[in-house]
Amino acid sequence: MSTRRPTLTEIAREANVAVSTVSKVLNGHTDVAPATRRTIEKLIVEHGYRRPRAARRTGRRTDLIDLVMDRLDSAWSLSLLSGVEEVIEEAGLSLVVSSVHNRQSLTRRWVDSLLARGSEGAILVLSGLTEAQRADLERRGLPFVVVDGAGQPPPEVPSIGATNFAGGYAATEHLIGLGHRRIAVIGGPEPLPSTRARIAGYRAALETAGMPADRQLVRYTGFQHEDGLRATAALLELADPPTAIVAGSDQQATGVYEALRRGGRSIPAQVSVVGFDDLAFARWMAPPLTTVRQPLHEMGVAAARTLLRLINGERLESTRIELATELVVRESTAAR
Template identity: 75%
Template sequence: MVTKRPTMAEIAREANVAISTVSKVLNGHTDVSVATRKHIEQLLADRGYQRPHASRRPGRRSDLVDLVINELDSVWGLSILTGVEEVVEAAGLGLVVSSVHNRESLTRRWLESLLARGSQGAILVLSELSEHQRAELSRRSMPFVVVDGVSQPPPDVPSIGATNFAGGYAATEHLVGLGHRRIAAIGGPEQLQCTRARIAGYRAALESAGLVADRHLVRYGNFHHDGGLRAMAGFLALPDPPTAIFAGSDQQATGVYEALRQAGRSVPHDVSVVGFDDLNFAEWTAPPLTTVRQPLHEMGVAAARTLLRIIAGERIESTRIELATRLVVRESTAAPALLPL
């Protein structure tokens, strides 16, 4: 259903205020009474008001969109950033990048900055988007898209993700196909949606192969090197250790490598290892890491394209896009050795 979106003037008329008052509310100025502000915000939301920036002055190089990320210091986020920058640059817009370091106070400040500089929209790469943050963005009619690596936002929020279940399935199926029977999995933090989906994929692949998922062979980490190191040390202490590991992330896989090196075991002769993400360093590990490629650059591209369509006033067909993961086989996986460890 296509409904005509109201103009600022129509909202002002309906609220019986000046257009400048509506503009003040949209731009977060504080010199409007609380009652008036609330009334206007309600009208804007009810009538589906949308900022006309993009259509009024398309492709002006001074126009900006924002990328907000929890922590800049991760190769994971960098890959998304490259995709976003590519699309935003090609559209002749500037990309303002900021990091909120998981601090709620910075998130508020960022929202004020975004309004003050007249940003046309935002791409959010946040581990959690709070109800409050979402409400603030909606109140200001600020278009936004969420890239979720870790949790899945509510269905009405435009979001880009990856097929985590299929990735966990493919990794495990590959190990089963090589002849492994005792296959362990390391998840990220247990409460995260992506961890659950990857581990569910692992379990489903084992079941399809008629194997029983041994609960001692699933551990949860933190997606980082030390999480993989600790989990693998735990597996090695089992009376009957696994011969293959689905590591949950490439960083965890490097921790698995290190635990095996410390124990004098070699990859893949003694133990096969599969990562998740295919970050740039996955090719540089010794041996090069077999991993599930998460198309992070392409997720950035898709997020930016979706945002530009929303800014241009287009209706998007689906608020949720999941891009396909893909197994990349390198040299860290092989058939199990004949003798048990």
């Protein structure tokens, strides 16, 4: 990969085709011979070609940035969105927001429509982003940034995350320090990199304290209220139930609270609970939730800034940015 991004003309010369043919491939037209298409796509990806800004390309200003999210129904999405919107607005651009609902995300049609209206680039917050979809975006030369939750991006894909390992470690260390010996952890879905990192942090903290890891105390589930409720109900049925629970999200922690309430266990006198995210409602829970703060707004800001740099043709010093998590101690954790 050269240190400077190549122009359309250079790609065309190397592929031994007309510039218009490269353009057709970039814009998803179908009237290009498959072998030629493959050659061109390979060159586009190898050289890390990026479309110039739409404004310069077509002489008209579109100045649109796309934010694509799995769902628009949690305070989690909103914090990210507000960070992205702040930067995009300051830059004088406009933010197009969409969610993929229950349809398959990022179909070729979706990418086509995004390019047709001259989107400058996209921020993707998708748990189901596949390797093939990412490759498709790259072949079309559209700058994009992935925010955590979006599968395991390969190292060359620009991505923004939080220090999930450190967060899982800090939550567990806090509980160990309070004298807990039976500490359970509820993750998100097992394949999710953020969940894996947090649970690795949990295990590392136990190991540092010389405490054994009990596989029964590790649960994988979704991030919603109901998931926390069910996972906790199952934990309470163990012969030797936990005295502390690290949840995968604040929303999940509300389900942990509910299960403990139904099971007649008081928080934190009988069971301590730690959340993850630090959404606004965490401090209004009863008792106020001790949680690992994820800087979601700041992650949105970082994602948007990174995308703007890519759009401007800048090289990134690092394709991966992780913002620090921080343990916020409130009243849901107490000494054992």
